[in-house]
Amino acid sequence: MARQKQASGSGKTVKKSQSFKMADTIEEFTNELGNAGPAKVDNETYWGAVRAQFPYNGSIRYTNNGTIGILPHMVLQAQIATLKEAEIQDGDTGGVTYPGPHEAHEKLAALINADPSEVAVTRNSTESMNIIALGLDLKPEDEILTTTHEHYGGWSCWQNRNALFGNPIRKLDLYDPPEDEDEIVGLIEEAIRPETRVLSFCHVTCTTAWRLPVRKICAMARKRGLITVIDGAQSVGMIAVDVNDLNCDFYVSSTHKWLFTPKGTGLLYVKEAAQEHIGLGYYTHGGQLTARRFENHATQSYAPLVGFAVAVDFHNAIGTPLIEDRGAAMAKWLKTRLSDIPGVRVWTPMSRNLSASMVSFSIAGMTSSDVGTPLRERYRIHSRGLHEGGYHGARISCAMHNSYDEMEQVVSAIGEIAANRC
Numbered sequence: 001m002a003r004q005k006q007a008s009g010s011g012k013t014v015k016k017s018q019s020f021k022m023a024d025t026i027e028e029f030t031n032e033l034g035n036a037g038p039a040k041v042d043n044e045t046y047w048g049a050v051r052a053q054f055p056y057n058g059s060i061r062y063t064n065n066g067t068i069g070i071l072p073h074m075v076l077q078a079q080i081a082t083l084k085e086a087e088i089q090d091g092d093t094g095g096v097t098y099p100g101p102h103e104a105h106e107k108l109a110a111l112i113n114a115d116p117s118e119v120a121v122t123r124n125s126t127e128s129m130n131i132i133a134l135g136l137d138l139k140p141e142d143e144i145l146t147t148t149h150e151h152y153g154g155w156s157c158w159q160n161r162n163a164l165f166g167n168p169i170r171k172l173d174l175y176d177p178p179e180d181e182d183e184i185v186g187l188i189e190e191a192i193r194p195e196t197r198v199l200s201f202c203h204v205t206c207t208t209a210w211r212l213p214v215r216k217i218c219a220m221a222r223k224r225g226l227i228t229v230i231d232g233a234q235s236v237g238m239i240a241v242d243v244n245d246l247n248c249d250f251y252v253s254s255t256h257k258w259l260f261t262p263k264g265t266g267l268l269y270v271k272e273a274a275q276e277h278i279g280l281g282y283y284t285h286g287g288q289l290t291a292r293r294f295e296n297h298a299t300q301s302y303a304p305l306v307g308f309a310v311a312v313d314f315h316n317a318i319g320t321p322l323i324e325d326r327g328a329a330m331a332k333w334l335k336t337r338l339s340d341i342p343g344v345r346v347w348t349p350m351s352r353n354l355s356a357s358m359v360s361f362s363i364a365g366m367t368s369s370d371v372g373t374p375l376r377e378r379y380r381i382h383s384r385g386l387h388e389g390g391y392h393g394a395r396i397s398c399a400m401h402n403s404y405d406e407m408e409q410v411v412s413a414i415g416e417i418a419a420n421r422c
């Protein structure tokens with residue numbers, strides 16, 4: 001399926017004459033990328049070839065990948081073919097050979113530098129967080145320290161733990177934190193009390209899109225004998241995640257967002273040494289003692305796992321460093337442009353170390369819906385409202401399928417909304 005590229009108004013253009021095929025296989029995708037010139041952050045033609053793989057028609061500016069990702073054509077097709085094969089015994093996949101469902105774990109483990117036995121494919125971050133919160137072997141008085149930036153999916157599980165077993169939860173208020181990694185680590189360290197046993201926080205926050213210095217925080221926590229639980233819903237696929245290097249005990253992710261895996265798939269990583277801290281689990285296939293015991297191995301569709309393996313291949317065809325750099329460059333451009341608009345306050349730091357591929361901002365005197373409703377209804381731009389942590393405003397995602405043309409429209413719409421505020 002050929003698609004015509006549009007010229008961008010940001011000075012960053014895709015060659016008008018160049019059109020790209022929506023690839024059915026990784027080989028075809030790699031060819032398309034090869035035809036698009038150098039694999040560089042600022043080669044808009046290359047990113048046009050990436051965008052062409054996403055079958056959404058663009059009538060809505062979809063800048064909310066942080067809430068839910070949209071599927072590349074080949075990930076969708078892999079699932080459809082697998083379903084057809086299973087449900088109507090239609091073995092005709094049009095000549096495409098898809099990876100087996102068992103490959104999902106190995107590919108995911110390799111991507112985050114884990115051992116496959118440390119990785120479970122769950123349904124999403126919320127499910128993974130619940131498995132940890134319910135399964136951790138804690139005394140009732142052991143405290144969970146978390147922050148005001150957690151998504152409901154990252155802390156309601158601790159509320160449940162509190163209701164069932166009495167473990168106290170405390171939230172460290174990180175409103176407008178210092179833009180210095182060591183100061184952030186210091187703030188968290190100061191908040192630790194003798195009864196604190198678990199430290200649970202985000203890699204990239206869903207509120208202000210801060211990237212927290214996870215490796216440093218985990219090193220500090222390890223010295224203090226704490227269990228670390230990292231909510232990476234917004235990180236796997238967006239930025240490089242090396243769980244071995246981060247040295248955390250648990251890491252969860254909603255890979256359906258930035259890794260573009262099928263809806264209803266996500267990650268639970270349990271470090272081998274941490275497996276003794278956690279009980280429970282589903283015993284659905286002989287009671288495996290690895291992280292896989294948290295997966296349901298009873299009868300179900302293979303389609304999501306096949307799609308998962310294809311999604312990791314799709315990601316790897318571009319490569320994590322380039323994807324991360326592209327998102328960071330676009331986000332930096334957006335932060336700079338938004339900062340110039342009177343009344344707009346950008347919450348996401350400029351610093352590359354403390355930020356990633358999303359941008360959060362507020363407009364003086366306006367609530368989250370004052371900003372998000374006109375963005376969606378008048379300008380057909382999808383954003384995410386800021387609700388947690390005491391912030392009001394919106395968050396824009398700069399995903400691999402987004403163009404500078406879309407970002408120009410975001411800036412122009414926010415400029416008009418800010419100029420007309422009452």
Ligand SMILES: Cc1ncc(COP(=O)(O)O)c(C=O)c1O
Nearest residue numbers: 124125126151153154206233254
């Ligand atoms: C930081 C964070 N944690 C958890 C979640 C919940 O994700 P899911 O609904 O995929 O479990 C989100 C969703 O946006 C998030 O941003």
